[in-house]
Amino acid sequence: MHAEAAIREPLILGHKTYHDITEDIVRPIENKAPRGWYILMTIASLIAAYGTGCILYLISKGIGTWGLNKTVDWAWDITNFVWWVGIGHAGTLISAVLLLFRQKWRMAINRSAEAMTIFAVIMAATFPGIHMGRIWMAYWVLPLPNQFGSLWVNFNSPLLWDVFAISTYFSVSLVFWYIGLIPDFATIRDKVTKPMMKKVYGILSFGWTGNAKAWTRFEEVSLVLAGIATPLVFSVHSVVSFDFATSIVPGWHTTIFPPYFVSGAVFSGFAMVQTLLLVMRKVMHLEAYITKKHIEYMNIVIIVTGSIVGVAYITELFISWYSGVEYESYAFINRATGPYWWAYWSMMTCNVISPQLFWFKKLRTHLGFTFFMSIIVNIGMWFERFVIIVTSLHRDYLPSAWTMFHPTWVDVGVFLGTIGIFFTLYLLFARYFPVLALNEVKSILKVSGESYKQEAAKHHHH
Amino acid sequence: MANKVIYAVYDDPEQLKDGARKLVSAGVKVKDVFSPFPVHGIDPIIGITRTRLGIVSFMFGITGTALAVLGIWYFNIFDWPMNIGGKPSFHYYQNVPAFIPVTFEFTVLCAAHGMAITYLIRNKTLPGMPARNPDPRSTNDKFIIEVRTADNHGHSAEAIAELLRQSPVTEINERQC
Numbered sequence: 001m002h003a004e005a006a007i008r009e010p011l012i013l014g015h016k017t018y019h020d021i022t023e024d025i026v027r028p029i030e031n032k033a034p035r036g037w038y039i040l041m042t043i044a045s046l047i048a049a050y051g052t053g054c055i056l057y058l059i060s061k062g063i064g065t066w067g068l069n070k071t072v073d074w075a076w077d078i079t080n081f082v083w084w085v086g087i088g089h090a091g092t093l094i095s096a097v098l099l100l101f102r103q104k105w106r107m108a109i110n111r112s113a114e115a116m117t118i119f120a121v122i123m124a125a126t127f128p129g130i131h132m133g134r135i136w137m138a139y140w141v142l143p144l145p146n147q148f149g150s151l152w153v154n155f156n157s158p159l160l161w162d163v164f165a166i167s168t169y170f171s172v173s174l175v176f177w178y179i180g181l182i183p184d185f186a187t188i189r190d191k192v193t194k195p196m197m198k199k200v201y202g203i204l205s206f207g208w209t210g211n212a213k214a215w216t217r218f219e220e221v222s223l224v225l226a227g228i229a230t231p232l233v234f235s236v237h238s239v240v241s242f243d244f245a246t247s248i249v250p251g252w253h254t255t256i257f258p259p260y261f262v263s264g265a266v267f268s269g270f271a272m273v274q275t276l277l278l279v280m281r282k283v284m285h286l287e288a289y290i291t292k293k294h295i296e297y298m299n300i301v302i303i304v305t306g307s308i309v310g311v312a313y314i315t316e317l318f319i320s321w322y323s324g325v326e327y328e329s330y331a332f333i334n335r336a337t338g339p340y341w342w343a344y345w346s347m348m349t350c351n352v353i354s355p356q357l358f359w360f361k362k363l364r365t366h367l368g369f370t371f372f373m374s375i376i377v378n379i380g381m382w383f384e385r386f387v388i389i390v391t392s393l394h395r396d397y398l399p400s401a402w403t404m405f406h407p408t409w410v411d412v413g414v415f416l417g418t419i420g421i422f423f424t425l426y427l428l429f430a431r432y433f434p435v436l437a438l439n440e441v442k443s444i445l446k447v448s449g450e451s452y453k454q455e456a457a458k459h460h461h462h
Numbered sequence: 463m464a465n466k467v468i469y470a471v472y473d474d475p476e477q478l479k480d481g482a483r484k485l486v487s488a489g490v491k492v493k494d495v496f497s498p499f500p501v502h503g504i505d506p507i508i509g510i511t512r513t514r515l516g517i518v519s520f521m522f523g524i525t526g527t528a529l530a531v532l533g534i535w536y537f538n539i540f541d542w543p544m545n546i547g548g549k550p551s552f553h554y555y556q557n558v559p560a561f562i563p564v565t566f567e568f569t570v571l572c573a574a575h576g577m578a579i580t581y582l583i584r585n586k587t588l589p590g591m592p593a594r595n596p597d598p599r600s601t602n603d604k605f606i607i608e609v610r611t612a613d614n615h616g617h618s619a620e621a622i623a624e625l626l627r628q629s630p631v632t633e634i635n636e637r638q639c
Contacts, residue, residue: 018498018603143537152537156546161563168567172574179578182587183601187498190598206582207591210601212510214585215500220515221581225574228519232570239563439499442603446474 004447006457011105011444013288015451018442021289025184025434026191028284033431036283044423051417054410055130063133065410072393072405077131078243079385080415083268084124084422085166085240086261086381089233090269091117092173095180096229099222104448105297107440108289111184112280113273114177115433119425120272121170123418128162130414158242165239169232176225182208183218184434237262244388251331251392254319260312264381267305267351270298271377278371280430289436292365299364302377306355309384313352331392339404340391343383350380464638465612466619467493469596470626471604471633475501478605481629482507485609488625490617493608496600515577515584522576523569530568534561597635610639 016024058065068075091113098106129135141163143153153160185205192198208214238258245257274295281290320332335344354376358364395402429435446452472478478501482492492508495501504510535554538544538561543551550556582588600606607626611619623634 022498022602143533150542152542154544154546155534155538155564156544156549156551156557156560158563161567164564164567164571168571168574172570175574175578179581183499186593186595187601189593190595190601202593203590205593206587206589207593208585208587208601209593209595210496210498211595212495212497212501212504212508213513214587215497216505216510217513217515217581217585219500220513221577224516224519224577228523228570228573232567235563235566235570239567242563443499 009293010450011448013450041427047420048424054413067406067408071401071403075405076411077127081127082385083382084120086265086268087272088117088120089265090273092233096226099226104444111437115429119422158246161239165236169236184438237265250327263305263308268381270301271374274374296365299358303358310352335391343387347383350376467637467639468609469635470607470631477630491613493610496606518580519573519577523573526569526572530565
């Protein structure tokens with residue numbers, strides 16, 4: 001068996017056996033949910049219900065109920081869309097990119113991060129759907145034979161690229177996640193005693209046996225899916241950025257957008273993973289598996305991607321001046337000093353300045369501070385999209401058309417609603433699904449488990 | 463003599479490999495191994511060949527690329543070329559840069575789903591299938607070797623059990639079949 005260097009910090013604390021891991025993860029599913037779960041669930045589902053009401057109102061009345069006007073004809077809808085897609089990116093990064101780099105610390109967090117991805121992408125996909133105005137025509141985005149003559153979708157359009165990118169991303173993430181879940185559902189199936197649960201998890205586990213050939217195939221599928229999900233995740237946010245970059249609106253027409261959007265996405269996604277996991281590890285007593293080291297690793301990703309985002313902001317600013325294009329320069333001067341200066345500087349503070357505090361080891365290993373920062377980063381990333389979208393539009397070429405954007409209660413309600421639906425789905429996941437990849441965590445137990453590492457070190461000295 | 467199935471239960475994947483090696487070097491054919499997670503290095507011992515799912519994925523992917531190219535060519539070049547700001551649109555090669563994103567996404571879509579569906583069918587893991595692992599503990603913390611006397615006419619059940627006892631086995635269970 002391969003051994004791990006003693007200086008690497010253990011990824012599973014204390015002494016655990018394979019059986020303990022099963023117990024720790026399956027117990028919360030078998031037992032009654034703690035009171036905290038019911039409280040959170042009530043809050044989340046009330047917000048979700050309100051948001052669903054707002055969405056239904058929007059669909060029945062039309063998008064005139066949003067605060068959009070002739071000049072700012074794209075605002076919170078697309079801001080929220082990009083924000084949610086971005087959040088989704090961390091899950092794929094953890095489960096696919098870190099798998100290719102053989103980072104073992106991914107194993108404790110990939111399951112829940114990927115669940116987050118799936119729910120976030122569902123929330124993201126809601127926005128283009130309801131934004132169409134006539135959602136029952138949504139199937140028009142597909143190249144279907146139709147009765148309108150030779151009327152096909154336009155494959156030159158970045159909005160159509162988005163349709164393909166988001167639907168591929170969602171379905172591939174879902175499959176990747178589910179294939180990993182099958183063996184763990186089988187563990188639950190074989191463990192629980194209540195007949196109803198046994199039946200449900202039996203169906204979910206697809207009759208998994210865990211024989212040698214099945215595991216060989218499992219590992220091959222995981223590797224290949226990780227290999228194709230990696231370029232996929234980079235392509236998705238690049239395509240999202242093309243929605244802006246391929247236009248000729250000053251402030252949008254920049255070639256730096258794809259890498260800048262991708263790193264911003266990973267940045268906000270990791271922040272959301274921190275928000276969710278810091279609560280979950282506490283409530284579900286997962287401190288032995290999601291250790292401080294895991295939190296620190298994620299904070300390091302946050303510093304790196306936050307710094308890339310910072311460099312991108314400054315490059316963008318520099319190029320707007322260096323290009324010599326007056327309209328470009330104005331778009332950026334207006335962002336920083338115009339009527340939306342507060343949005344620009346909130347973005348700069350939250351995304352560029354505050355994550356730099358993680359250079360201090362004390363701060364990046366502090367759980368409370370990490371939780372606070374994870375919220376700050378997501379506020380900052382929402383403002384980033386708002387700044388890019390609204391400040392570039394609100395002062396166009398004709399000063400007589402200049403205006404501001406004022407969200408209506410429907411704008412706010414729909415956005416809050418998606419947050420509510422997201423947390424409702426996540427809470428259901430945390431209650432009924434194995435929140436750790438049991439089979440993966442067990443596979444590193446004897447290499448990276450604390451007690452086993454100590455045992456190995458003792459043998460080494462003798 | 464009735465045929466028997468022997469299940470040797472281990473607590474650790476390394477111990478299981480030890481047992482499997484002992485059996486194989488004595489000429490006993492191991493039917494299968496059941497474990498809660500992949501036991502690395504067991505495949506060559508019990509003679510499991512490498513899966514070809516990677517090739518399957520490639521074939522599905524390349525099919526996706528071909529379909530995307532053909533479809534986009536038909537929709538936007540052959541059937542109805544669209545005039546977008548006067549940019550050339552009457553030949554595929556003139557318009558191809560704008561077609562790359564969708565071609566890529568469709569390739570990934572077909573490669574991923576084609577492989578995933580093949581994987582589920584080959585593993586016989588589909589919704590509603592019954593559990594077929596011999597012991598419910600094999601998805602928790604036990605590692606199990608399955609040997610069938612029908613595959614090993616040269617060895618009696620007792621001789622196989624004797625071989626297994628030379629490795630750190632925790633239980634040996636026999637079943638008629």
